[in-house]
Amino acid sequence: xxxxxxxxxxxxxxxxxxxxxxxxxxxxxxxxxxxxxxxxxxxxxxxxxxxxxxxxxxxxxxxxxxxxxxxxxxxxxxxxxxxxxxxxxxxxxxxxxxxxxxxxxxxxxxxxxxxxxxxxxxxxxxxxxxxxxxxxxxxxxxxxxxxxxxxxxxxxxxxxxxxxxxxxxxxxxxxxxxxxxxxxxxxxxxxxxxxxxxxxxxxxxxxxxxxxxxxxxxxxxxxxxxxx
Numbered sequence: 001x002x003x004x005x006x007x008x009x010x011x012x013x014x015x016x017x018x019x020x021x022x023x024x025x026x027x028x029x030x031x032x033x034x035x036x037x038x039x040x041x042x043x044x045x046x047x048x049x050x051x052x053x054x055x056x057x058x059x060x061x062x063x064x065x066x067x068x069x070x071x072x073x074x075x076x077x078x079x080x081x082x083x084x085x086x087x088x089x090x091x092x093x094x095x096x097x098x099x100x101x102x103x104x105x106x107x108x109x110x111x112x113x114x115x116x117x118x119x120x121x122x123x124x125x126x127x128x129x130x131x132x133x134x135x136x137x138x139x140x141x142x143x144x145x146x147x148x149x150x151x152x153x154x155x156x157x158x159x160x161x162x163x164x165x166x167x168x169x170x171x172x173x174x175x176x177x178x179x180x181x182x183x184x185x186x187x188x189x190x191x192x193x194x195x196x197x198x199x200x201x202x203x204x205x206x207x208x209x210x211x212x213x214x215x216x217x218x219x220x221x222x223x224x225x226x227x228x
Contacts, residue, residue: 002042003035013050017057027053033067037074038081040124041146045073047135048142069140076143080151085124088155091214092162093120098218099165159214166217 010031018024037045052069055061097116101109135142203213 002037002039003032006035006042006046007031009046010050010053013053017054023057027057027063030063030067033070035070035074037078038085040085040127041077041081041131043128043132044077044135044142044146045070047132047137048073048139049135051136051139073143077146080146084151084155087209088158089123090120092158095162095165095214095218162214163217166214 007028011028014024014027014031018027031049049066049070052061052066056063056066093116096119097112100115101112103109104111134145138145
């Protein structure tokens, strides 16, 4: 899976830790084992594994400890990264870009792609750059550090924010044209969107994933816009 990229990342550190070519080759072969995690969270594992590799080179821990740390951290961090970055932050950033495109005045609406790229890439780049240092400093305790970030709670907040943005876009469409008459109207007079909001809350209560609601609401908004 990602073992070749992993070996490429750790090879410069192995050259420093193992001046003897034979030991370095053995260590590199150990890092060619199967490895798979979320790419934005991988540097946590890199830092923690290299900390253990440094101890193994000094003889304070066994070499098998390095593989054990990788095996323990990779699946857990993969689940956290997938749910936060790909299932939450990316669709929310896209929704923010759509809302910016629709609601921002001319010519600021042209910055919608930059809004999407900034909202998505700034947290992910910070995570990739900062987590290597944290992984080295925390070692095996890096899992507790990731848990302290409360990423699942943050994901829930991001999802709710994205749903509010969808409501803003839908509300702006309702103020422009009434779905039935085509006349300009106020959102307070359009019970269609009030009913849609109540249905959305009901679906959240029924544990429907927010990303599914985002897709459904976006499709409904586009259909209403095209119908008008």
